[in-house]
Amino acid sequence: MILFLALASAAADPAPIERCGYRIVRSYPHDAASFTQGLFWQDGHLYEATGQYGRSRVARLDLETGKALAQTKLPADQFGEGITRWGEQIIGVTWQNGIGHRWSIETLKPLGDFKYDGEGWGVTMVGDSLVLSDGSSDLKFFDPATMAEQKRVTVRFGGRPLAMINELETIDGQVWANIWMTDFIVRIDPATGDIASLIDLSGLKADAGASGTDSVLNGIAWDAKKKRLFVTGKYWPKLYEIALADCR
Incomplete structure (x- = not known):
């Protein structure tokens, strides 16, 4: 409720912010046991990272069935979070472990680990930089080869910091982000x-038949070749291709 009040208050700011709804283009099966943390599209497949201790994994998914074609589990004491592609690698982070992972995008076999400070939520690539969200209003930029921090940028809605920035995806140079525990995606x-x-995706959770406080919207993937936008949520039995609608 506090976040919704903050958004309503910030909306009074004169800075123009586009508001969009959505329409469902198509729905696909999604594993309802997946606590979706990260999602991206590459070469005809979805790649998904899931969370929860003892159940975290990174997987290549078949879009039509939602089934994993290949997967690698994280250690049981690590809580998986976002993933992104960098070259021939998948780079992923963990929630409070301060440990990141690298996997081969071809085989999903581990290529090594790295460490970072603070929490890990979502990750994406912007140009040559890896961008990390940590639940705060800041986006942290890193050199993906060394994980040396380059800079931080504060996300602002109508001039005011907006926290709970979660899963990230880069589309046409903008960072799209889920706002945790809401039905909103923002373009940054x-x-x-x-x-x-x-972008207000209210009603999509109900359409998916998902229930429970943990079953929130989370997961954005962009098929750049076919211009398709995919979204899903934690424990959702459906994944959606959507298009923006009624933008104003």
């Missing part, structure tokens, strides 16, 4: 942190 200018658009 990675240079300034300013939010350009707010």
Whole structure:
């Protein structure tokens, strides 16, 4: 409720922020046991990272069936979070372990680990930088080869910091982000942190037949070749291709 009040308050700011709804293009099966943390599309397949201790994994999924074609589990004492592609690698982070992983995108076999400070939530690539969210209003930029931090950018809605930035996806130079525990996706200018658009996906969770407080919207993937936008949520039995609608 506090977040919704903050959004309503920030909306009074004169800075123009586009508001969009959505329409469902198509739905696909999704593993309802998956606590979705990260999602991206590459070469005809979805790649998904899931969380929860003892159940975290990174997997290559078949879009039509939702089934894993290949997967690698994380150690049982690690809580998996977001993933992104960097070259021939998948880079993933963990929630409170401060441990990141690298896997071969071809085989999903481990290529090594790295450490970082603070929590890990979502990750994406913006240009040559890996961008990490940690639940705060900041996006952290890293060199993906060394994981040396380069800079931080504060995400602002109408000039005010907006926290709970979660799963990330880069589309046409903008960072799209789920806002945890809400039905909102925001489009962020990675240079300034300013939010350009707010996308309201209210009703999608109910359409998916998901229930429970943990079953929140989370997971954004972009098929750049076919211009398809996919979204899902934690423990959702459906994954959706959607299109933006009624933008104003």
